[in-house]
Amino acid sequence: MKLLAFWFALASALLLFSLASAATVEHTFTVQNKIIKRLCNEREIVTVNGLFPGPKLEVREGDAVIIHVVNNSPYNITIHWHGVFQLFTAWADGPEYITQCPIGPQHSYTYRFNVVQQEGTVWWHAHASVLRATVHGALIIYPRSGKYPFPKPYKEVPIILGDWYDGNVVDIYDYTLAVGAVRVSDAFTINGLPGDLFNCSKQQTFKLKLRQGKTYLLRMVNAAFNNNLFFKIANHKFTVVAMDASYIEHYVTDIITISPGQTADVLLKADQPIGSYYMAASPYVVGQPSPLFDNTTTRGIVVYEGHTSSLRDSKPIMPILPPFNATQVANKFFTNITSLVGAPHWVPVPLEVDENMFMTISINLERCSKNATCLGLFQQKFSASLNNESFVHPVGKGFSMMEASFYNVSGVYTTDFPDYPPVAFDYTSPKNALDFGRMYPSKSTKVKKLKFNSTVEIVFQNTGILNPQSHPMHLHGFSFHILAQGFGNYNATRDRVKYNLVNPQIRNTIAVPAGGWAVVRFQANNPGMWFVHCHVEDHTLWGLNMAFEVESGPTASTSLPPPPPDLPKC
Ligand SMILES: *[C@@H]1O[C@H](CO)[C@@H](O)[C@H](O)[C@H]1NC(C)=O
Ligand SMILES: *[C@@H]1O[C@H](CO)[C@@H](O)[C@H](O)[C@H]1NC(C)=O
Ligand SMILES: *[C@@H]1O[C@H](CO)[C@@H](O)[C@H](O)[C@H]1NC(C)=O
Ligand SMILES: *[C@@H]1O[C@H](CO)[C@@H](O)[C@H](O)[C@H]1NC(C)=O
Ligand SMILES: *[C@@H]1O[C@H](CO)[C@@H](O)[C@H](O)[C@H]1NC(C)=O
Ligand SMILES: *[C@@H]1O[C@H](CO)[C@@H](O)[C@H](O)[C@H]1NC(C)=O
Ligand SMILES: *[C@@H]1O[C@H](CO)[C@@H](O)[C@H](O)[C@H]1NC(C)=O
Ligand SMILES: *[C@@H]1O[C@H](CO)[C@@H](O)[C@H](O)[C@H]1NC(C)=O
Ligand SMILES: *[C@@H]1O[C@H](CO)[C@@H](O)[C@H](O)[C@H]1NC(C)=O
Ligand SMILES: *[C@@H]1O[C@H](CO)[C@@H](O)[C@H](O)[C@H]1NC(C)=O
Ligand SMILES: [Cu+2]
Numbered sequence: 001m002k003l004l005a006f007w008f009a010l011a012s013a014l015l016l017f018s019l020a021s022a023a024t025v026e027h028t029f030t031v032q033n034k035i036i037k038r039l040c041n042e043r044e045i046v047t048v049n050g051l052f053p054g055p056k057l058e059v060r061e062g063d064a065v066i067i068h069v070v071n072n073s074p075y076n077i078t079i080h081w082h083g084v085f086q087l088f089t090a091w092a093d094g095p096e097y098i099t100q101c102p103i104g105p106q107h108s109y110t111y112r113f114n115v116v117q118q119e120g121t122v123w124w125h126a127h128a129s130v131l132r133a134t135v136h137g138a139l140i141i142y143p144r145s146g147k148y149p150f151p152k153p154y155k156e157v158p159i160i161l162g163d164w165y166d167g168n169v170v171d172i173y174d175y176t177l178a179v180g181a182v183r184v185s186d187a188f189t190i191n192g193l194p195g196d197l198f199n200c201s202k203q204q205t206f207k208l209k210l211r212q213g214k215t216y217l218l219r220m221v222n223a224a225f226n227n228n229l230f231f232k233i234a235n236h237k238f239t240v241v242a243m244d245a246s247y248i249e250h251y252v253t254d255i256i257t258i259s260p261g262q263t264a265d266v267l268l269k270a271d272q273p274i275g276s277y278y279m280a281a282s283p284y285v286v287g288q289p290s291p292l293f294d295n296t297t298t299r300g301i302v303v304y305e306g307h308t309s310s311l312r313d314s315k316p317i318m319p320i321l322p323p324f325n326a327t328q329v330a331n332k333f334f335t336n337i338t339s340l341v342g343a344p345h346w347v348p349v350p351l352e353v354d355e356n357m358f359m360t361i362s363i364n365l366e367r368c369s370k371n372a373t374c375l376g377l378f379q380q381k382f383s384a385s386l387n388n389e390s391f392v393h394p395v396g397k398g399f400s401m402m403e404a405s406f407y408n409v410s411g412v413y414t415t416d417f418p419d420y421p422p423v424a425f426d427y428t429s430p431k432n433a434l435d436f437g438r439m440y441p442s443k444s445t446k447v448k449k450l451k452f453n454s455t456v457e458i459v460f461q462n463t464g465i466l467n468p469q470s471h472p473m474h475l476h477g478f479s480f481h482i483l484a485q486g487f488g489n490y491n492a493t494r495d496r497v498k499y500n501l502v503n504p505q506i507r508n509t510i511a512v513p514a515g516g517w518a519v520v521r522f523q524a525n526n527p528g529m530w531f532v533h534c535h536v537e538d539h540t541l542w543g544l545n546m547a548f549e550v551e552s553g554p555t556a557s558t559s560l561p562p563p564p565p566d567l568p569k570c
Contacts, residue, residue, distance in 0.1 A: 040200035054137030076102035083122030089113040090528025101570035120245030121219040154214035180381020188298035195299040206300030210270035225537040228284040232319035239267040246506040247343035257333040259472035261509040261535030276316035286514035354454035385441035390543030402529035417446035452553040468515035477530035480520035487516040527560040
């Protein structure tokens, strides 16, 4: 009895302590234009607080976050906190027309949310039009205890991989989408800098200083628009400790493969001779014939302290990057990793499934309207779909989808997103690449309704229509377990037995293999309207999206609260 009372007192004390130490992190994000020079040209870009990449947001697990977004740019904007669960705070999630109407020029909105039950590196980015190109930054969630499940690194360094369009990205995309074509970026970047392989860019090269013998934590984000990236540092190995803010079994590798939307926490030990080394990133692209892509390489320089001036003229050592189509390299990285069972915030795989879905992912075409100029394949426009539905944002309806859900407004979206494609076919066969019977999806704004706390399993099946590509599918509001993945067509009889129900990766963005499939499972324990989309910017713009409408639970504390009073109006 005494002992029990003691434990109760201790537990209460600890609870009080942890409550007391939870802080409020409050910042103002002023969205504003700024002129910066890259690739020989001065360009006006949209930034947060004049910074590119944007400010690093640092919180501790359990903190309340308040971000006042003041829009002094000429564009509509929203901010999404990519990877943050937004438990019962769906109004702060950000995707335009899904959870909110955009913040108009000269307007503001305050995002209020708690960061709970997760730690590691995630990021924030604009989720309106194409503004995420330059409006993004790292969001670092430190453990509440201050302890990592690995030795404390000497220093932490964000590595944000991105790309650069040599022009106004909104104007570029207005034109590109109007003609239905593809316009690739002009450079990749490391922390906003293209590096010395580009003209006028010697001074635009990211430099990382290392002290020999120390271990650094690289907090990596792939913020690039359209490309998976390989990342290497000459002569160095990495130990990956977390992906998408979920701890993994330590994984030693000399190369990181990272898809748009994904993050990785990577230990780098400065265990090489004092000298200088390049870090470099180049694209991983699949498809036969390979689609149009930016085939440039960005690089930065790693310099050890004590590297003397007499050696300064010697060139840094350059890593050997794999060829752009090295699927084996990418696949090894994506499949050879398991979650760290029992690590902070680790969750077991839910075993009972309530909803089974099978989603085909396709690149498609849209017929060119009369008199229009179309510069996509076959003089038509590119499109994209899930289960033959190409998602249209409900612009001009007066409400975002989640407001429509909350206020019972009809006519904004429908709840008939199909659980299966209309007809089964040989999804990945190259013979179907030019099957025009499957080329033109319907355009719709369809969601799938889910009961609170139901468990959903999705088989993502890539198709070979037009061109098989790797699609990084991102789910808002949740992380999912990746039960299995493979090439060719998913076959339940053959593939269900391969499910890893013990220690699968837990992610918010899965790179579904080109010409292959992946199975994910999550528990819908968070009411709201949760966007699901390919994080390749072109593909989401073409309609490769859907949403889950998760109903409220039985109690007030498991229900979606009313929208905040300052939620922007359409
Ligand atoms: C650099 O400039 C030269 C001369 O204008 C040009 O030929 C070359 O293509 C440029 N290289 C890059 C990477 O832009
Ligand atoms: C990139 O693509 C262009 C055009 O296809 C080609 O001329 C060039 O050699 C390629 N560069 C690299 C580095 O692969
Ligand atoms: C990669 O592309 C090259 C041509 O650029 C081609 O010769 C090679 O077969 C491709 N490799 C794979 C694995 O597709
Ligand atoms: C990772 O690769 C190693 C070496 O090929 C293999 O022994 C191991 O089973 C793989 N692990 C997973 C989880 O795929
Ligand atoms: C196409 O252009 C012609 C000639 O300019 C015009 O008469 C016609 O109305 C246009 N059609 C459409 C659908 O815009
Ligand atoms: C929306 O409809 C549901 C079910 O019909 C009802 O319980 C709820 O009160 C309605 N909400 C509003 C805001 O009208
Ligand atoms: C996809 O939808 C379009 C438009 O509704 C329809 O014409 C087409 O037949 C559908 N494709 C399949 C394979 O059902
Ligand atoms: C959701 O379901 C799980 C069992 O799958 C249960 O443990 C949990 O308490 C439920 N959560 C809520 C909020 O009802
Ligand atoms: C699925 O796999 C089973 C077991 O390997 C096999 O017997 C069956 O033929 C496969 N089905 C198809 C459609 O390939
Ligand atoms: C900006 O948002 C308003 C309100 O939703 C909308 O009517 C308008 O079309 C948007 N402008 C652009 C350029 O998207
Ligand atoms: Cu995609």
